[in-house]
Amino acid sequence: MGLSVMERAKFLAEPHVAGVSVDAGADRAPLNVPVWYDYEPGGDVEFLTGRDSRKAALIAKAGRFSLLAQRTSPTYRYVSVEGPVVWSGPTTLEQLARIAARYLPAEALPGYVEGSDLGALVTFRMRPERWLSADLGAV
Numbered sequence: 001m002g003l004s005v006m007e008r009a010k011f012l013a014e015p016h017v018a019g020v021s022v023d024a025g026a027d028r029a030p031l032n033v034p035v036w037y038d039y040e041p042g043g044d045v046e047f048l049t050g051r052d053s054r055k056a057a058l059i060a061k062a063g064r065f066s067l068l069a070q071r072t073s074p075t076y077r078y079v080s081v082e083g084p085v086v087w088s089g090p091t092t093l094e095q096l097a098r099i100a101a102r103y104l105p106a107e108a109l110p111g112y113v114e115g116s117d118l119g120a121l122v123t124f125r126m127r128p129e130r131w132l133s134a135d136l137g138a139v
Contacts, residue, residue: 003079003133009041011133012079015102016069020047022058031058037067038099044125045081048091048099051122059085059124067126075137081128091121 003011021032033055037047045067049055059065066082097113104112 001135003077003135006041007135008079008131008133011071011077012039012045012069012081013041014069016071017103018047018067018069020055020059020065020067022055022065023062024058031055035067036099036103037069038102044086044127045083046095046099046123046125048095048121048123051090051120056122056124060088065124065126075135077135077137078133080132081126081130083127083129085124086127087125088122091118091123093118095123096121 015036017034018037019032020035020037021030024031031054035047035049037045039045047067064082064084066080068078068080070076070078093113096116096118097109100112101109
C-alpha cells in the first residue's frame, strides 16, 4: 500500500542508508551506490560524496538522480524520490557534521568530522519531483 504524502516525507526524514542511482551512459546500467543523506519534510534531499568520484561526475553530467530509502524489518517500507540537482558545491563543515550526526553516535562525531578532508568532498541537493512509496505490511 502506498504511503500518504505526510507518511512518505516523515519516513524519508529518518536516517536510513539510501541508494543513489544515476544514469551511467548508453551502454551501462545506472550507477547505484549507498549514501548517507539529509532531508526535512517539504525540503530538498542533500548528500555528500567524493568530489572526484564517478558518482559525482555522473550526477553533474545528468543533472538529476534518484534516491531510495528503505526499511527491511517488518513492516517492509520504502520511499523513492527522483528529481533535478538544484545546487552542488564544496561541502561545508556544517553540512558534513549535520549529515554525519544522523548516522554516528555522538561520541564518534567529533573524530569523524575532524578527520574528514572537506576539500575532497562535494554536496548535492535534489528537489524531489516524483515519489514512489509503499508499506508492504499495511492492511
